[in-house]
Amino acid sequence: MEQITIHNLPFKPFVTSDKIAKTNAFLAKRIAEDLGPDEEPVFVGILNGSFMFVSDFIRNYPHPCHVSFVKLSSYKSLDSTGVIKKLIGINEDLTNKTVIILEDIIDTGTTLEEIYRIFNEQNLKQLKIATLFFKPEAYKKELPIDYVGxxxxDKFIVGYGLDFDGLGRNLPDVYQIDK
Known part of the structure; x- marks a missing residue:
């Protein structure tokens, strides 16, 4: 991995694709052990950033499950706007189902708060949160995060589905801003 430049800003190598793959396998195994083989969870990815994480996670999950997506957005450039825009929702009945939210990254918790608000309106059996990356220094909420990869x-990262103004999602490794 070498330093890269996106929108004239330097990013240094941070997390390799191998480490990401091992983290995905670990999270899938841990959640499968917690839920057991008889539970059929609905995994919900938060688009756009989580699409790679969800895809790789699901390939590692050993039991029957469902997959869906919701699109929420709060970022503009390098900073969270603090305003959530719900763009695409879930159209299936989640009554009495176990829902596991798969987030690419949790930093301030603003998006997570909106996720809780949306899904608490459902009649779920249980709601759990799993995130590939977590920034504890930036986290401003008191909502539980059940699984952390x-x-x-608290530095901006790009790659493996995470973008900087639309670029970098296709990178297999993750890079951290170098400033």
Missing amino acids: LEIE
Whole structure:
């Protein structure tokens, strides 16, 4: 991995695709053990950033499950706007189902708060949150996060589905801003 430039800003290598793959396998195994083989969870990815994470996670999940997506957005450039825009929702009945939210990254918790609001209106059996990356220094909420892949420092990252103004999602590794 070498340093890259996106929109004239430097990004240094941060997390390799191998480490991401191991983290995905770990999370899928842990959730499968917690739920057991008889539970059929609905995994909900938060678009756009989580699409790669969800895809790889699901390939590692050993039991029957369902997959859906919701699109929420709060970022503009490098900063969270603090305003959530719900763009695409779930159209299936989730009554008495276990829903596991698959987030690419949780930082301030603003998106997570909206997720809780949306899904608490459903009549769920249980709601759990899993995130590939978590920034504990940036987290401003008191909502539970059930599964954390990697805790990282509060610096902007790109790659593996995460973007910087639309670029970088296709990178198999994750890069951190170098400033």
